[in-house]
Amino acid sequence: MEIKFNLDTIIFYVQNVERLKSFYSSVFSFKVVEEYESSWALLEAGSCKIGLHQIGHEYWDESKGTFKFDSNAKLVFEIDQDINEMRTHFVKQNVEMKQIKTFDNYGYWLCDGEDPEGNVFQLKQKK
Incomplete structure (x- = not known):
């Protein structure tokens, strides 16, 4: 079945x-x-x-200040737009974004970011 x-x-x-x-x-x-x-x-x-x-x-611990979630999950969003432009757009909106990266023999550019509570997401653009 x-x-x-x-x-x-x-x-x-x-x-x-x-x-x-x-x-x-x-x-x-x-x-x-x-x-x-x-x-x-x-x-x-x-x-x-x-x-x-x-x-x-x-589950809140207000002694730690602003809530940031510690998670082992990542949302990946494949995009058609230029990843450099998208990263710049997100940074201008005060979104925490890492540098763009790729790997040898890998067909995508990648860029990680975080939402306001620390959930990690990734932008993924085909090379």
Whole structure:
């Protein structure tokens, strides 16, 4: 029996749904397709959706200051635009972006960035 899976939604548990909803809708131009008060937002991100779900207050550590999530996941967005221009566009919007890189015998340029809560994303452009 062959089973086919289609990734529909990736959910981030976040401290501030409004801040991340604003980030992804303004920086990436993702459309908000669903939201509930300030505890949930769903954004259309191409063939997949990104859900932003507020974490419970029992998981907050306010002594550490601004919340930054420590995650081993990375969202990768393949782009058609020039990656140098996109990186410059993101930096002008105060998005933390690393330098553009590539690897030997690899057909893409890559550039990592972080959203306001530390979730890592990557821009990927075909050479």
